[in-house]
Amino acid sequence: MSEGFSEHHCKKKYKSRRRNIPVVRLLLFGILLFLFIKLGIAEKVVNLLPLPGNSETAEVTWDSRCKELHGRAFELKNGLGQCSWVLSDSIFYLPNSFLRYLSQTTRSSRPRLHWVAPRDNFSEATLVQVEDSVVSTYLHVLGADSSFYWVNMDDGCRFPGLCPKQPLDWSALPITEDFDFEGQESLLAMDALLGIGEAPVHPILPGIVLAAGKDSMGNFIELDHGNNVVSKMSGLYPSTVSDSLKVGDSVDVATTVGRLAPRDSSTFFLSVRRNGLFVRWKDFYSEAHPLEKTEIARFVKDIDF
Secondary structure, eight states: OOOOOOOOOOOOOOOOOOOOOOHHHHHHHHHHHHHHHHTTHHHHHHHHSOOTTOSOOOOOOHHHHHHHTTOEEEEOSTTEEEEEEEOOSOOTTSSSHHHHHHHHHOOSSSOEEEEEEETTOTTSOSEEEEESSSEEEEEEEEOTTSOEEEEETTTOOBSSSOOOOOSSTTTBOOOOTTOOOSOGGGGGSOEEEEEETTOEEOOSSOEEEEEEEEETTEEEEEEEOSTTEEEEEEEEBOOHHHHHOOTTOEEOTTOOOEEOOSSSEEEEEEEEEETTEEEOHHHHHHHHOOSOHHHHHHHHHHHTO
C-alpha cells in the first residue's frame, strides 16, 4: 500500500514597506513657489518666452503711422499733420479707397499726393491735395444733411461726380414768386431762367449736340452730356456760334449756344433729364454743389491752409 503525499503551499507573508513622505521638502517647495509668484518672477519668465503677444508694441504716432504707409510726415499749423507720397506703379499702401481712386486719375509720371488730417486722428482727413499737371485740392466737409462730402476747392463741386455750371453766369437775375410766366403748364417739364437781355447762354455741362433748330419758343439746342444726362435750352435768340452748330458737334461750358432776347430782362427755358426723367435745375445743381462758396472760403480760412 502506497502512502500518498501531498505538498502543502503556504502563503508567503510580505512585510509592508513604510512610505516616508518628504514633508520638509514639500513645505520648502511650497514656500519657493509662493515667493516665485508673489515676487512677480513667474510673470517675468513668461514674458521672456517667445509666446504670441509678448513682443512690445510701439506707440502709434502720426509720424509712425505715415511711415508705415510708405509716406513722409510733416507737422502743420492748427494741430494738423500731413502725410505725402510720390506715387509709383504700386498704390497698395495708400490708406483708403478715395486716395487710391485719386491716384488712378493722375496723368504725370510721378505725381504727389498729400493727406492732411488732425494729428490726433490720422484716419479723418481734412483735405487731400494732388500735385499732377495741375494742383487739385479736395476738402472733406460736412453738408447741410449732416453727411461728409469731398468737395473740389476750385469749383465747389462734390467729387467725384458731375459738375454742372450755371448757364447764365454773370447775367442771372432772381426770379420772384409773382413773376408772370407765359404758359404756366409748360413749366411742369422745364425751368425758366431770367437774365439781362442779350446775355450769352452756355451749356450746363460739356456735351454733344443731339438737335438744334427752331420751335414755337424760338431757337433751341439739345445736348447729350453722357452719364444718362440730357439737356434742352429753348427760347434762345440766335447768335453767330449757335447758328453754326450742327448735330454731332462737341461743346463745352465756355461755348455760347445762344443769347437772350434783346430786352432789359429776358427768359429762356431749360429742361434737364436724367435717366429719362425730368429733374429740376435747382435740385440738379444743389446736389452737385453741397456748399456755398462762402462756406468753402470759411472752411479754408478756419484750417489756415
